[in-house]
Amino acid sequence: MSLVPHVFTAPPSPSVLATVGYYEEWWIQILKAIVIFAVGLQLVPVVLLAERKLLGRFQSRYGPNRVGPYGALQPFADILKLLTKEQFRPSTSIGFLFALAPLISILTAVAALAIIPFGNVQDIFGTPVGLYGIDVSIGPLYLFAFGAIAFYGIMLGGWSSGSKYSFLGAMRGAAQLISYEVSQGLALVGVIMTAQTLSLTGIVQAQAGMWFVVPQLAGFLIFLTASFAETNRTPFDLTEADAELVGGYNTEFGGGRFASYYFAEYLNVVVVSGIVTTVFLGGWLLPFGIHPPGFLDPFVVLAKMGLVTFLFIWVRATLPRLRYDQLMSFGWKVLLPLATLNALVTAVLVVVTH
Amino acid sequence: MSSENPPRPAAPVPAPSPATVAVTAWSPGADVVEVQRAPAPGPTRSTWRTFRETFRGLMTTLGRYREGPVTIQYPEEKTPVYPRFRGRHKLHRFEDTGLEKCVGCSLCAAACPADCIRVVAAENTPEHRVSAGERYAAVYEINLSRCIFCGYCEVACPFDAITMGHDYELSDYDRTDLIFTKEMLLAEPLERTPLRNEGE
Numbered sequence: 175m176s177l178v179p180h181v182f183t184a185p186p187s188p189s190v191l192a193t194v195g196y197y198e199e200w201w202i203q204i205l206k207a208i209v210i211f212a213v214g215l216q217l218v219p220v221v222l223l224a225e226r227k228l229l230g231r232f233q234s235r236y237g238p239n240r241v242g243p244y245g246a247l248q249p250f251a252d253i254l255k256l257l258t259k260e261q262f263r264p265s266t267s268i269g270f271l272f273a274l275a276p277l278i279s280i281l282t283a284v285a286a287l288a289i290i291p292f293g294n295v296q297d298i299f300g301t302p303v304g305l306y307g308i309d310v311s312i313g314p315l316y317l318f319a320f321g322a323i324a325f326y327g328i329m330l331g332g333w334s335s336g337s338k339y340s341f342l343g344a345m346r347g348a349a350q351l352i353s354y355e356v357s358q359g360l361a362l363v364g365v366i367m368t369a370q371t372l373s374l375t376g377i378v379q380a381q382a383g384m385w386f387v388v389p390q391l392a393g394f395l396i397f398l399t400a401s402f403a404e405t406n407r408t409p410f411d412l413t414e415a416d417a418e419l420v421g422g423y424n425t426e427f428g429g430g431r432f433a434s435y436y437f438a439e440y441l442n443v444v445v446v447s448g449i450v451t452t453v454f455l456g457g458w459l460l461p462f463g464i465h466p467p468g469f470l471d472p473f474v475v476l477a478k479m480g481l482v483t484f485l486f487i488w489v490r491a492t493l494p495r496l497r498y499d500q501l502m503s504f505g506w507k508v509l510l511p512l513a514t515l516n517a518l519v520t521a522v523l524v525v526v527t528h
Numbered sequence: 529m530s531s532e533n534p535p536r537p538a539a540p541v542p543a544p545s546p547a548t549v550a551v552t553a554w555s556p557g558a559d560v561v562e563v564q565r566a567p568a569p570g571p572t573r574s575t576w577r578t579f580r581e582t583f584r585g586l587m588t589t590l591g592r593y594r595e596g597p598v599t600i601q602y603p604e605e606k607t608p609v610y611p612r613f614r615g616r617h618k619l620h621r622f623e624d625t626g627l628e629k630c631v632g633c634s635l636c637a638a639a640c641p642a643d644c645i646r647v648v649a650a651e652n653t654p655e656h657r658v659s660a661g662e663r664y665a666a667v668y669e670i671n672l673s674r675c676i677f678c679g680y681c682e683v684a685c686p687f688d689a690i691t692m693g694h695d696y697e698l699s700d701y702d703r704t705d706l707i708f709t710k711e712m713l714l715a716e717p718l719e720r721t722p723l724r725n726e727g728e
Contacts, residue, residue, distance in 0.1 A: 232589045235599045492589045493582070 195309035195373050196295055202303055207288070210307050214287045217479075218440045219249035224480075225440075225487050232491035256436070259429035266336030267426065275334060276427065276434035279327030282320040283441035289313050290448040291375045293458045293471025305458075305472055306375065313374035314362050317449060318355065321404060325351040327438065328406075328413060332423030343422025346498065347406065347413030353505040354403035354410070360513035361397035364390050364520035365453050378457030385456035392516045394454045396509055398485075401450065403505065405442040407486060409493035412501055447482035451475055455482070608724040609694050614677045615721065616695035617670055619713040620688065622660060628714070629689035630668060631661030639684035644674035661687075668710035673703050694721040 197203065223238070226248065230237030238245035263272055293305030310316055325348055332344020366372060368389065369380035377386075387394045403410035414422040424435045451457060455478050458471035466474065496504065569577060600607055609615065620629045632649030650666035658664035679692050695717050700706050 228593075231593045231597065234592050234595060234597055236597045236601075488586060488589065492585045 192310050192312040195311065195375060196302075196304050197308065198301070198303055202301065203308075206303065207307060210287060210292070211284065214284075214444065215441070217444045217476075218437055219253070221440050221443055221483055222249040222252070224483065225490070228484065228487045229491050232488070253433055253437075256428075256433035257430050261430060262426075262428040264336055264426050268334040268336065271330050271334035272426075273431070275327050275331030276431045276438070277327075278330065279324060279438035280434045280441070282324040282327065283438045283445055285320045286317055286445045287441070287448070289316055289374055290445065290452055290475075291378055291457055292475045294375070294379075294468060296468045296471070304375070309373055309375045311371075311373050313372055313377070314359075314366060314453075315372065318359055321351075321355060321358075324438075324442070327435075328423045331427065331435070335423075335426035337426050340423050340425045343413050343425065347423055350403055350406075350410065350412060350501060350505070353502060354400040354509070357396055357505065357509040357513040358400035358404060360510070360517050361393045361400060362453065363517045364393040367517070367520050367524050374452050374457075377453055378459060381456040381459055385454065385459070385461070387454040387456075390454065390516075390520070392512065393520070394450075396513045396516065397454065398450065399509060400505075400513075401446045402486070402489065403501075405446050405486075406439065407443070408490040409496050410501060411495060412498060443483060443486055444479065447479040447486065448475070450482045451478040606722055608722040609696070610724050613694055613696075614679045614682075614692040616672065616693045616698060616717070617675075617681070617708070617713055618691050618693040618717075619668065619710060620691065621714065625660070627657065628659040628664060629687045630665045630685075630710075631659050631687060631689070632663045632665035632668075633686065635684045635686065636681035636690055639680040640675075641678060641680065642674045642676045644671040645669070645681060646671075665710060668713065670708045670713065671706065672698055672708055673706040693717060694723065696721065 198206075223246065227237035227245065236245075238248035241247040241251045263269070288307035289310055291304075291306035291309065295302050295304045297303075328347040328351070329344050332340040332342075332347065335341070365377060365386050368386065369377045371377060371380065380386075402408070406413045412422075414424070424432055427435060452475075457478075458474045460466065460474060568574075621627060622629060632647055634647040634649065637643075637645040637647050646667060646669045647665050648667035649663045652658060652662060652664050677692065682691050690713075698706065
């Protein structure tokens with residue numbers, strides 16, 4: 175497989191943990207951060223609305239269509255409703271953890287947004303600017319690090335509520351997140367071996383000939399399935415399981431704190447669809463030799479993210495929730511061996527073809 | 529079961545010999561239905577089946593998506609009613625003379641199982657002629673908060689003076705507003721309920 179040379183020039187010395195592929199002046203960095211977070215956070219209400227509308231359509235009904243034109247202001251109405259509610263806290267809860275847990279959830283979701291590449295380095299008014307937060311040489315590791323911290327948001331939230339239902343939900347969530355993170359990571363290993371880089375922009379550029387969804391189809395499916403579990407979405411939404419656990423880890427949360435959890439959940443969907451786009455669907459690259467002008471790159475990425483999000487919602491509309499033992503046996507007995515096999519086969523193929 | 533219990537009567541089925549025991553360890557009675565199960569599919573088949581069934585499920589929901597919503601946007605669109613739908617009552621007049629059909633006979637009130645109709649009759653005079661008969665309904669009230677929409681009043685009426693209309697939006701904030709007087713019942717309803725077409 176021919177590798178497109180990516181932006182890394184010097185391999186990191188052993189004393190350096192990670193290098194940054196390309197970086198600009200500090201003020202451009204700040205501007206970029208503001209733009210990315212402004213756009214990224216605006217995606218959340220869009221996804222929220224899209225989910226409710228699409229779920230409605232999948233169930234032969236209109237979604238919300240009363241607030242604003244075509245119900246477009248529904249997410250704002252939802253958020254406003256939550257924010258104006260009382261900040262309720264049970265007397266058995268542990269105060270500062272109870273307040274901290276939703277913040278952890280939202281912070282980890284936002285942090286992952288920083289390294290999703292929305293485009294190549296572009297020439298903006300004579301200044302070359304990379305259309306990403308930062309291009310680190312440890313992209314997937316960074317993602318998994320924050321994914322691992324995200325589980326504290328759920329775990330602490332459920333535990334500090336001082337409620338049995340919340341605690342059960344949190345325990346389920348912790349077990350689920352840990353189980354599926356392994357498969358998710360292993361599914362990504364195949365891509366990393368094929369691309370020979372850990373930089374997300376490097377991974378995108380390695381897909382110039384062919385998107386990794388084709389050679390890494392098994393990895394793609396495993397990653398997608400594990401991502402459903404990682405973002406606590408159906409069919410793996412056992413942390414919430416409204417029918418059994420009256421809401422799971424966020425039972426005792428109300429008002430703004432619940433809004434934070436809710437927000438983090440949908441931001442996670444955005445982030446994961448961004449990662450799937452970057453890693454498997456060729457990022458800003460288009461097939462059939464189409465090379466749009468560089469300023470369209472972010473829109474290409476956003477369109478692909480939209481498609482992945484549609485898939486997320488579609489699956490949610492289709493599949494029922496798994497039973498807990500089914501979840502665990504699927505994660506450990508099916509997904510993990512498959513991911514391992516995928517990584518092994520990829521490793522052999524990479525060595526043989528090189 | 530404790531050992532003090534008397535021994536059970538001998539089972540009707542004679543005890544199987546050791547040879548039969550070896551062949552059939554457990555023989556269910558005639559009333560036990562044996563569940564036939566297909567052999568468990570192998571890894572390839574089950575993987576294939578998993579993907580196929582998941583895909584089939586996805587196609588099912590996509591089919592619902594493509595069919596479009598079936599929702600009737602209620603306050604704007606209304607469910608059309610059948611011609612014989614029993615909604616709010618209507619009182620009728622003769623179209624040619626404009627006289628009320630109701631003669632105040634109170635048969636509707638007598639037929640009403642919910643006792644929601646009140647009729648007070650008065651004599652027609654040549655100067656003040658309201659109905660075609662001898663008497664007319666001076667007061668005709670239906671308490672729609674009690675009415676069960678059974679349609680017996682309509683059946684009981686000898687002059688077809690009262691019929692069940694098609695209005696079903698009858699909620700109000702005050703119970704007294706649900707007592708419909710003769711004028712209200714004689715008047716044409718403000719908003720007409722759509723009528724279902726033939727074969728709809």
